[in-house]
Amino acid sequence: MQLLDAINKRRSIRQFTGQPITDEQLQTILNAAMMAPTGRNIQEWEFLVIKDKETLLKIIEVHPYTQMLTEAACAIIVCGNMQKDDAESFWIGDCGAASQNILLTATDLGLGSCWCGVQNSKERTDGIRKLFNLPSHIMPFNVIAIGRPAETRETPQRFDSEKVHYEKW
Numbered sequence: 521m522q523l524l525d526a527i528n529k530r531r532s533i534r535q536f537t538g539q540p541i542t543d544e545q546l547q548t549i550l551n552a553a554m555m556a557p558t559g560r561n562i563q564e565w566e567f568l569v570i571k572d573k574e575t576l577l578k579i580i581e582v583h584p585y586t587q588m589l590t591e592a593a594c595a596i597i598v599c600g601n602m603q604k605d606d607a608e609s610f611w612i613g614d615c616g617a618a619s620q621n622i623l624l625t626a627t628d629l630g631l632g633s634c635w636c637g638v639q640n641s642k643e644r645t646d647g648i649r650k651l652f653n654l655p656s657h658i659m660p661f662n663v664i665a666i667g668r669p670a671e672t673r674e675t676p677q678r679f680d681s682e683k684v685h686y687e688k689w
């Protein structure tokens with residue numbers, strides 16, 4: 521698949537077949553995640569991969585908008601390591617770039633994915649932190665559900681010329 525096709529075809533997928541993905545697919549996705557840019561090239565991301573069904577269901581208990589995990593093949597919890605980003609100035613952008621690589625690579629492999637925000641909610645951050653007993657320097661950024669899609673979604677038209685400003689505001 522060409523990059524622009526993946527960008528246009530990627531949608532948040534919230535219905536999965538329940539079938540697993542292969543280890544090779546997962547490795548391809550994780551490799552793509554770590555090819556993203558980072559501020560000062562600190563690569564402070566860490567990735568918690570969850571395939572265990574019971575654990576996936578426990579995530580839903582602490583994050584109410586992750587219901588799609590019931591049939592997902594796995595979840596990747598993208599985290600930032602504050603020991604490498606001690607001013608906490610880069611991790612949100614860096615984890616976001618890695619997350620987008622994950623979504624686009626999943627699309628390229630014919631898989632579905634959904635970014636579920638964690639960092640934007642103290643309650644969800646605390647819930648994920650407690651569930652996985654994360655060290656204090658590890659900040660959960662999001663939960664990305666991945667699996668074989670059981671829904672297809674059309675590509676919306678989003679380009680809006682009013683949001684583009686040439687040369688001056």
Ligand SMILES: Cc1cc2nc3c(=O)[nH]c(=O)nc-3n(C[C@H](O)[C@H](O)[C@H](O)COP(=O)(O)O)c2cc1C
Pocket residue numbers: 530531532533534585586634635636637
């Ligand atoms: C920061 C962020 C947080 C999100 N959190 C959730 C979430 O908790 N649950 C969910 O189902 N979708 C979540 N989404 C997915 C958005 O709802 C989705 O990207 C948006 O509706 C646009 O649809 P599309 O991804 O299909 O283009 C999140 C997306 C982002 C970027």
